[in-house]
Amino acid sequence: MTLTHWTPEDLTARVGEVMTVYAEAMGYPVEVARMRQGFVVGHAQFEGMRAVAVTAADDRLLGFGYGYLGKRGQWWHDQVSQWLSPELYDRYMTDVFELVELQVRPDAQGNGIGERMLTELLDDAPGKTVVLSTPEADESASRAWRLYRRTGFQDLVRDALFPGDQRPFAVLGLER
Numbered sequence: 001m002t003l004t005h006w007t008p009e010d011l012t013a014r015v016g017e018v019m020t021v022y023a024e025a026m027g028y029p030v031e032v033a034r035m036r037q038g039f040v041v042g043h044a045q046f047e048g049m050r051a052v053a054v055t056a057a058d059d060r061l062l063g064f065g066y067g068y069l070g071k072r073g074q075w076w077h078d079q080v081s082q083w084l085s086p087e088l089y090d091r092y093m094t095d096v097f098e099l100v101e102l103q104v105r106p107d108a109q110g111n112g113i114g115e116r117m118l119t120e121l122l123d124d125a126p127g128k129t130v131v132l133s134t135p136e137a138d139e140s141a142s143r144a145w146r147l148y149r150r151t152g153f154q155d156l157v158r159d160a161l162f163p164g165d166q167r168p169f170a171v172l173g174l175e176r
């Protein structure tokens, strides 16, 4: 298996496969994931965008992750900012790499791919802090939570509801 740093053009060119992995990993119907495809193509052009991908020997996409520098006026940045105190906003959101997606195909999970992608992505990412949102889950039973905890992410917000999604999310942050 191979880990590659993707350019914005790579992310855009393989966005169909990206959305399939996203749907499988998050348990969304593929049609729902496809509705988000345009957002990912848009994110590819954001300032500070960094993306990584892991592929199998036959070039099948096993996992991907990406993020960008967050700014006021962006949907996710503004949603999260309204839940933070001015102190937490200043500390975490003023020079922030927002980790938008980190997904591994279910049949490839549990082999360290997620951790490798996260490490490589953050080694290369700009920003003083990293912030992400992830579905609420049992912290010891969820692979995503175990990964974020062992890499040092702290709680910023718990049980937050984003418009259009009924599942509660946590917002986690990391100072670098």
Ligand SMILES: CC(C)(COP(=O)(O)OP(=O)(O)OC[C@H]1O[C@@H](n2cnc3c(N)ncnc32)[C@H](O)[C@@H]1OP(=O)(O)O)[C@@H](O)C(=O)NCCC(=O)NCCS
Pocket (backbone or CB within 6 Å): 025, 026, 101, 102, 103, 104, 105, 108, 109, 110, 111, 112, 113, 114, 115, 116, 132, 133, 134, 135, 143, 144, 145, 146, 147
């Ligand atoms: C969360 C996710 C990205 C993690 O990726 P992953 O490759 O499955 O997980 P990890 O890199 O953490 O590795 C899994 C296990 O392998 C272990 N591991 C680490 N390095 C390893 C290596 N080099 N070789 C083998 N195993 C290794 C880890 O200790 C980890 O153990 P644990 O899960 O029992 O705690 C992935 O499981 C996923 O896509 N989940 C569904 C979607 C999701 O929740 N995404 C995040 C939402 S924001």
